[in-house]
Amino acid sequence: xxxxxxxxxxxxxxxxxxxxxxxxxxxxxxxxxxxxxxxxxxxxxxxxxxxxxxxxxxxxxxxxxxxxxxxxxxxxxxxxxxxxxxxxxxxxxxxxxxxxxxxxxxxxxxxxxxxxxxxxxxxxxxxxxxxxxxxxxxxxxxxxxxxxxxxxxxxxxxxxxxxxxxxxxxxxxxxxxxx
Amino acid sequence: xxxxxxxxxxxxxxxxxxxxxxxxxxxxxxxxxxxxxxxxxxxxxxxxxxxxxxxxxxxxxxxxxxxxxxxxxxxxxxxxxxxxxxxxxxxxxxxxxxxxxxxxxxxxxxxxxxxxxxxxxxxxxxxxxxxxxxxxxxxxxxxxxxxxxxxxxxxxxxxxxxxxxxxxxxxxxxxxxxxxxxxxxxxxxxxxxxxxxxxxxxxxxxxxxxxxxxxxxxxxxxxxxxxxxxxxxxxxxxxxxxxxxxxxxxxxxxxxxxxxxxxxxxxxxxxxxxxxxxxxxxxxxxxxxxxxxxxxxxxxxxxxxxxxxxxxxxxxxxxxxxxxxxxxxxxxxxxxxxxxxxxxxxxxxxxxxxxxxxxxxxxxxxxxxxxxxxxxxxxxxxx
Numbered sequence: 110x111x112x113x114x115x116x117x118x119x120x121x122x123x124x125x126x127x128x129x130x131x132x133x134x135x136x137x138x139x140x141x142x143x144x145x146x147x148x149x150x151x152x153x154x155x156x157x158x159x160x161x162x163x164x165x166x167x168x169x170x171x172x173x174x175x176x177x178x179x180x181x182x183x184x185x186x187x188x189x190x191x192x193x194x195x196x197x198x199x200x201x202x203x204x205x206x207x208x209x210x211x212x213x214x215x216x217x218x219x220x221x222x223x224x225x226x227x228x229x230x231x232x233x234x235x236x237x238x239x240x241x242x243x244x245x246x247x248x249x250x251x252x253x254x255x256x257x258x259x260x261x262x263x264x265x266x267x268x269x270x271x272x273x274x275x276x277x278x279x280x281x282x283x284x285x286x287x288x
Numbered sequence: 289x290x291x292x293x294x295x296x297x298x299x300x301x302x303x304x305x306x307x308x309x310x311x312x313x314x315x316x317x318x319x320x321x322x323x324x325x326x327x328x329x330x331x332x333x334x335x336x337x338x339x340x341x342x343x344x345x346x347x348x349x350x351x352x353x354x355x356x357x358x359x360x361x362x363x364x365x366x367x368x369x370x371x372x373x374x375x376x377x378x379x380x381x382x383x384x385x386x387x388x389x390x391x392x393x394x395x396x397x398x399x400x401x402x403x404x405x406x407x408x409x410x411x412x413x414x415x416x417x418x419x420x421x422x423x424x425x426x427x428x429x430x431x432x433x434x435x436x437x438x439x440x441x442x443x444x445x446x447x448x449x450x451x452x453x454x455x456x457x458x459x460x461x462x463x464x465x466x467x468x469x470x471x472x473x474x475x476x477x478x479x480x481x482x483x484x485x486x487x488x489x490x491x492x493x494x495x496x497x498x499x500x501x502x503x504x505x506x507x508x509x510x511x512x513x514x515x516x517x518x519x520x521x522x523x524x525x526x527x528x529x530x531x532x533x534x535x536x537x538x539x540x541x542x543x544x545x546x547x548x549x550x551x552x553x554x555x556x557x558x559x560x561x562x563x564x565x566x567x568x569x570x571x572x573x574x575x576x577x578x579x580x581x582x583x584x585x586x587x588x589x590x591x592x593x594x595x596x597x598x599x600x601x602x603x604x605x606x607x608x609x610x611x612x613x614x615x616x617x618x619x620x621x622x623x624x625x626x627x628x629x630x631x632x633x634x635x636x637x638x639x640x641x642x643x644x645x646x647x648x649x650x651x652x653x654x655x656x657x658x659x660x661x662x663x664x665x666x667x668x669x670x671x
Contacts, residue, residue, distance in 0.1 A: 131335040136343035138412045140350055144588070146416050164296040171303045175310070179328040181414060182449045182456055185321050186310035188415075193307065197300055230417060236311055240463045241417055244588045249416045 121271040126173045145252040152257035154192045155221030156264035158199030161272045166196025195225025219258030226253040404659040419462035426453045436621035436661040441650030465584040470577045470614040593644040622663045
């Protein structure tokens with residue numbers, strides 16, 4: 110079981126996740142765009158989903174979401190639910206294209222991040238918080254989504270490395286023997 | 289490329305159900321999760337420090353690009369404000385000292401009797417919902433959950449999470465924040481009156497006033513501007529029980545005359561007393577209090593006060609009225625901490641009472657040094 114764990118993507122995902130969370134809690138709290146904090150952790154989860162599919166996106170959302178809750182002090186699992194959904198939505202790209210171009214990946218990363226950010230107040234409402242909605246919810250969701258799409262060219266290769274996913278290799282079909 | 293299958297759907301469903309289970313366990317309080325949270329926070333600390341150092345140049349460049357124009361405008365406005373405040377600062381300090389002495393004289397809760405811990409803000413919230421900052425003091429410094437946090441402007445929030453060396457502060461603007469407050473009816477009119485004096489009542493030179501302002505920008509115990517100073521000293525406060533100022537044997541309601549007459553100041557280095565003037569600050573005839581509950585309303589919206597009784601025969605609540613904590617046996621904040629001023633009043637039909645919007649005195653976007661008030665109400669300490 111230990112060997113399985115060591116060979117899984119968690120070995121890379123957890124330390125990379127710690128770095129991404131550290132970046133979120135340091136520089137990204139100051140890098141405000143239209144007064145909105147960009148969510149690099151959520152973008153990374155969405156990138157993992159767009160790269161590896163809904164299941165891997167859900168696993169990445171689960172792991173990074175729990176880590177984020179542990180360090181932020183929010184109820185463990187609350188942010189993770191939103192992150193998991195974001196990873197699942199971004200992973201729906203696999204239903205559309207086997208080898209999507211970069212712009213399609215960026216689109217789904219942005220979509221997954223937007224869904225995750227929109228789900229966060231819903232989860233907070235579910236666990237009993239009153240009025241968890243930001244004043245400008247539409248702006249927040251839009252900026253987070255666009256920001257994630259912009260960061261996707263960097264996050265998609267990193268997530269592919271973390272999840273140990275090889276890019277598709279196109280091979281020429283074997284030529285038929287004329288005789 | 290992975291495709292969606294029934295098996296994978298079960299994995300996703302299982303993960304989500306597990307997360308709901310974790311949320312339920314954590315909301316009910318689970319020691320395993322608490323230990324995990326503490327341990328992971330410690331593991332993340334060096335990573336965050338390294339990230340902070342590595343990204344500092346980018347942060348500075350971004351702030352320089354974003355805020356250059358705002359900084360120039362703010363600098364000009366602050367210089368103007370500083371010039372105006374030089375003349376009134378000393379007079380206000382004397383009034384605060386006299387007030388605290390009155391409270392102590394009558395064994396009432398006084399801010400000067402409460403210990404504080406100075407802290408620095410080291411981090412902020414990482415999402416767009418919570419209004420939380422992190423400070424660099426914890427249980428090692430006697431900080432506990434529920435304690436009020438203030439800065440030079442006034443109340444900024446309360447402690448919601450604490451470990452050995454750090455703590456999280458929920459700001460007043462967080463929608464989950466609430467605190468009992470009192471509204472000093474009638475102070476709105478007094479605030480607009482011109483109390484600027486034509487001479488410096490303290491007798492200090494401009495250079496001495498500049499040094500005083502600089503000292504007030506970093507909190508120091510005993511500094512004149514420190515509400516929680518044990519024995520702040522000012523030239524005109526050396527004899528608070530002198531003739532014509534306070535009579536310790538008289539009842540409280542007779543000790544505060546209609547106008548507060550400050551004793552004449554002694555010029556720096558001695559000199560002719562006739563060269564200075566006394567300053568009279570009129571106190572409104574009606575200074576009644578209304579009570580309510582202040583609740584945060586999000587980062588971009590002003591906090592609101594609800595459950596105000598609004599009895600016009602006692603006081604007419606108006607724009608500009610001062611708001612401060614009311615204290616009480618169950619309030620987590622001690623009384624008389626300034627919070628802000630009323631900027632808007634909305635009358636609601638029926639018996640709902642008016643809704644007041646507040647402009648905070650403290651600037652929550654520029655927090656640096658703060659003070660944790662080491663105060664716990666009797667209901668918390670079990671006394």
